[in-house]
Amino acid sequence: MKITMAHGSGGKSTSDLIGTIFEKEFGDPVLSKMEDSAVLPGAGRIALTTDSFVVTPVFFPGGDIGRLCVCGTVNDLLMSGAVPKYLTCGFILEEGAETDDLRKIARSMSETAKEAGVRIVAGDTKVVEGSGGVYINTAGVGFVPDGIDIGAENCREGDAILISGNLGDHHAAVMSRRMGIENTIVSDCAPLVEMVNAMKQSGVHIHAMRDVTRGGLGTVLNEFASSSGCTIELEEESLPVSEQVRGFCGVLGLDPLYMGNEGKMVAAVAAEDAERAVACIRASRYGENAAVIGHVATGERILLLKTPIGGTRVVGPLYGEGLPRIC
Amino acid sequence: MKITMAHGSGGKSTSDLIGTIFEKEFGDPVLSKMEDSAVLPGAGRIALTTDSFVVTPVFFPGGDIGRLCVCGTVNDLLMSGAVPKYLTCGFILEEGAETDDLRKIARSMSETAKEAGVRIVAGDTKVVEGSGGVYINTAGVGFVPDGIDIGAENCREGDAILISGNLGDHHAAVMSRRMGIENTIVSDCAPLVEMVNAMKQSGVHIHAMRDVTRGGLGTVLNEFASSSGCTIELEEESLPVSEQVRGFCGVLGLDPLYMGNEGKMVAAVAAEDAERAVACIRASRYGENAAVIGHVATGERILLLKTPIGGTRVVGPLYGEGLPRIC
Numbered sequence: 177m178k179i180t181m182a183h184g185s186g187g188k189s190t191s192d193l194i195g196t197i198f199e200k201e202f203g204d205p206v207l208s209k210m211e212d213s214a215v216l217p218g219a220g221r222i223a224l225t226t227d228s229f230v231v232t233p234v235f236f237p238g239g240d241i242g243r244l245c246v247c248g249t250v251n252d253l254l255m256s257g258a259v260p261k262y263l264t265c266g267f268i269l270e271e272g273a274e275t276d277d278l279r280k281i282a283r284s285m286s287e288t289a290k291e292a293g294v295r296i297v298a299g300d301t302k303v304v305e306g307s308g309g310v311y312i313n314t315a316g317v318g319f320v321p322d323g324i325d326i327g328a329e330n331c332r333e334g335d336a337i338l339i340s341g342n343l344g345d346h347h348a349a350v351m352s353r354r355m356g357i358e359n360t361i362v363s364d365c366a367p368l369v370e371m372v373n374a375m376k377q378s379g380v381h382i383h384a385m386r387d388v389t390r391g392g393l394g395t396v397l398n399e400f401a402s403s404s405g406c407t408i409e410l411e412e413e414s415l416p417v418s419e420q421v422r423g424f425c426g427v428l429g430l431d432p433l434y435m436g437n438e439g440k441m442v443a444a445v446a447a448e449d450a451e452r453a454v455a456c457i458r459a460s461r462y463g464e465n466a467a468v469i470g471h472v473a474t475g476e477r478i479l480l481l482k483t484p485i486g487g488t489r490v491v492g493p494l495y496g497e498g499l500p501r502i503c
Numbered sequence: 504m505k506i507t508m509a510h511g512s513g514g515k516s517t518s519d520l521i522g523t524i525f526e527k528e529f530g531d532p533v534l535s536k537m538e539d540s541a542v543l544p545g546a547g548r549i550a551l552t553t554d555s556f557v558v559t560p561v562f563f564p565g566g567d568i569g570r571l572c573v574c575g576t577v578n579d580l581l582m583s584g585a586v587p588k589y590l591t592c593g594f595i596l597e598e599g600a601e602t603d604d605l606r607k608i609a610r611s612m613s614e615t616a617k618e619a620g621v622r623i624v625a626g627d628t629k630v631v632e633g634s635g636g637v638y639i640n641t642a643g644v645g646f647v648p649d650g651i652d653i654g655a656e657n658c659r660e661g662d663a664i665l666i667s668g669n670l671g672d673h674h675a676a677v678m679s680r681r682m683g684i685e686n687t688i689v690s691d692c693a694p695l696v697e698m699v700n701a702m703k704q705s706g707v708h709i710h711a712m713r714d715v716t717r718g719g720l721g722t723v724l725n726e727f728a729s730s731s732g733c734t735i736e737l738e739e740e741s742l743p744v745s746e747q748v749r750g751f752c753g754v755l756g757l758d759p760l761y762m763g764n765e766g767k768m769v770a771a772v773a774a775e776d777a778e779r780a781v782a783c784i785r786a787s788r789y790g791e792n793a794a795v796i797g798h799v800a801t802g803e804r805i806l807l808l809k810t811p812i813g814g815t816r817v818v819g820p821l822y823g824e825g826l827p828r829i830c
Binding site for chain 2: 177178180181182183184190193194196197198200201202204206213214216220224225226227228229230261264265266267268269270271272273274275276278282283285289295296297298299300301302303304305308309311313315317500501503
């Protein structure tokens with residue numbers, strides 16, 4: 177079988193590839209959890225994650241590959257309940273890449289790392305033939321405080337499902353730039369440190385958290401349903417999508433449920449904490465449009481969407497390509 | 504300025520790029536140490552490293568990109584004095600890559616990780632356009648025992664310089680395969696856990712260690728000289744190079760001092776421990792040709808090579824390209 181762009185979508189094809197090759201060959205139980213960070217015993221508990229970034233173009237409205245790679249890795253650590261601490265960065269540069277661009281990207285990484293409170297402590301640079309492209313891998317280490325146990329398998333009946341803001345901004349911004357469409361949509365690319373800290377500090381019982389990236393909300397909530405053995409029910413009306421992105425999706429036939437974001441998280445929290453959690457996120461940077469969008473119910477391991485006209489439909493994970501090279 | 508293949512050589516151009524862009528923009532003091540792993544305070548001390556692998560072809564005599572990426576990262580952790588524990592892997596696949604090849608690579612990673620005693624605990628997969636290429640980033644975490652302080656800056660006058668075996672095998676194997684030259688040279692690609700543990704357990708005072716990869720021994724020992732403020736003197740006669748590689752170098756005009764290896768280390772150890780250290784390495788897997796090859800002297804920060812006919816020449820770090828995509 178040959179690799180296709182669909183294997184990079186973050187949806188069904190990606191998880192099939194991981195399941196049939198990487199997970200199978202590597203055989204470490206922590207990989208089967210399919211969380212974004214592995215939480216590991218060490219001196220204390222550490223969280224460890226990795227992500228490669230191949231977004232094109234590398235500069236896009238609202239961000240660049242540098243800000244993206246730091247946010248992506250910081251957010252993955254945060255979602256496991258860890259306090260992000262250290263990042264490594266591995267550059268794979270195509271011949272002909274501009275050092276001026278590289279400097280801008282490095283500066284953007286540095287600024288974002290400062291904002292997120294992490295240190296970039298190790299790096300590597302390789303050069304391959306090509307036409308000036310830039311790929312960056314960032315791996316991250318965080319420390320997990322005692323007593324934290326956050327994971328998709330912990331969703332339970334009655335939990336509220338929260339989203340930290342509007343869906344689809346990053347996807348629409350990158351796609352607009354690539355297609356030369358003029359609009360004012362900008363990527364949501366951001367580190368979510370402040371909102372997660374606010375929830376933790378106010379004592380919200382967070383059962384599961386995930387940043388909503390490649391594959392979109394539909395794919396993440398299918399993972400929640402599958403891991404926890406529950407049904408997730410969403411209210412379509414409550415899903416926050418900006419008017420511009422609604423228009424963009426309407427014209428191009430896109431579904432915000434499968435669009436990638438780079439500064440949004442979804443969480444399952446104890447029902448009694450839901451309003452407080454939303455208030456914490458709304459008071460934080462990047463969280464002004466947070467909302468409760470559904471809840472966890474008993475039933476099959478599926479994601480259900482209740483439509484405004486009283487319908488209910490099953491929402492699967494992303495199949496096929498999605499937008500190639502969105503992150 | 505545009506990126507050229509020389510920026511990926513591991514020599515002077517690579518360190519210029521890192522110095523003028525990445526180190527400058529990221530500004531973390533631990534980066535300026537230019538060691539292969541950052542040793543960081545945490546709960547205890549952890550070592551953190553990253554490496555991307557872009558070798559072509561991905562299968563070569565004596566190994567493949569999978570074995571290579573695990574060895575490279577494990578060895579980088581070992582060289583900082585850490586006990587390697589966890590690896591992450593980020594795959595960047597070009598469209599058209601064969602899943603059968605990917606399975607072989609994953610199996611090779613898994614087997615090498617087992618041999619080295621590390622766990623692969625997190626991963627990521629991206630797909631880009633292209634023609635079936637495979638890039639892998641591996642980041643690694645290790646724990647650094649109390650009392651360990653190994654670094655290029657710790658070389659001191661009188662220290663013996665040891666090499667763990669023959670120079671140039673990986674370079675010659677990859678180059679032979681790429682050029683279609685038939686010979687029996689195989690890559691030395693190997694994890695150096697056993698020899699490092701043996702030295703530690705026998706109480707050898709290791710001041711500096713480095714695996715000899717891209718850029719070769721000449722580049723590594725220039726870094727030792729530069730960081731420690733000493734002169735390193737090598738005896739050319741004592742450098743172990745197999746007969747086949749000697750022949751290969753003779754024909755192609757290559758210098759083993761600048762050839763990449765993937766299972767060799769160089770160390771500066773206290774003079775009184777030198778013979779014991781060599782005995783430890785020789786008794787270990789992959790260490791049968793270990794030798795003392797020189798010593799640390801006072802003087803300028805340079806690397807000197809004493810030739811068999813009584814000459815002395817200054818050996819600089821690698822300039823220019825080296826062999827592109829050797830690792």
